Amino acid sequence: xxxxxxxxxxxxxxxxxxxxxxxxxxxxxxxxxxxxxxxxxxxxxxxxxxxxxxxxxxxxxxxxxxxxxxxxxxxxxxxxxxxxxxxxxxxxxxxxxxxxxxxxxxxxxxxxxxxxxxxxxxxxxxxxxxxxxxxxxxxxxxxxxxxxxxxxxxxxxxxxxxxxxxxxxx
Numbered sequence: 001x002x003x004x005x006x007x008x009x010x011x012x013x014x015x016x017x018x019x020x021x022x023x024x025x026x027x028x029x030x031x032x033x034x035x036x037x038x039x040x041x042x043x044x045x046x047x048x049x050x051x052x053x054x055x056x057x058x059x060x061x062x063x064x065x066x067x068x069x070x071x072x073x074x075x076x077x078x079x080x081x082x083x084x085x086x087x088x089x090x091x092x093x094x095x096x097x098x099x100x101x102x103x104x105x106x107x108x109x110x111x112x113x114x115x116x117x118x119x120x121x122x123x124x125x126x127x128x129x130x131x132x133x134x135x136x137x138x139x140x141x142x143x144x145x146x147x148x149x150x151x152x153x154x155x156x157x158x159x160x161x162x163x164x165x166x167x168x169x170x
Contacts, residue, residue: 001057008064008096019049019067024056028157029150031056033063046070046088054150061096069094091119128170139168 012018019035026032033051040047049070051062069092076084093115097107142159145152145167158164 001055001061004096005057005061008061012064012068017068017071019064022060022063024060026056027161028153028155029054030154031059033059035063035067065094065096088122090122091115093118139166142167145169 020037023034036048049066051059053059095107095111
């Protein structure tokens with residue numbers, strides 16, 4: 001995975017497209033990467049691209065790919081592309097062709113699937129927030145939580161930093 005990260009970062013550097021800042025944090029077994037030029041806000045901002053994974057190199061790749069998505073949308077808006085005249089990046093996705101040795105069509109199909117999943121996720125969250133939804137729900141303590149080893153590790157680490165009263169799974 002390190003070689004793939006080097007290929008991607010070199011390609012972005014050649015195009016003068018690397019973000020000015022890359023911050024790496026670790027919470028439990030999860031590496032979280034923030035990539036940005038400037039912060040739009042101290043709290044919540046769309047100027048930061050994020051990547052998370054148990055593999056630190058993959059977390060950086062994910063952040064850089066999200067960074068490229070944002071650059072592409074900004075470029076498209078600037079050049080008047082109708083597909084890019086949106087308020088947010090919902091439903092946009094990129095997938096690195098060169099680092100995984102995929103044919104362009106394969107990468108486009110993977111990107112299309114990821115874009116659809118992202119649009120669906122944003123729609124589901126917005127619908128739930130605005131109208132509520134009938135979803136399966138279970139709540140309980142950290143001890144009751146059933147998840148992957150990585151999820152449990154992350155929640156335990158968060159709990160050690162700021163105690164969790166309850167965990168809700170939708």
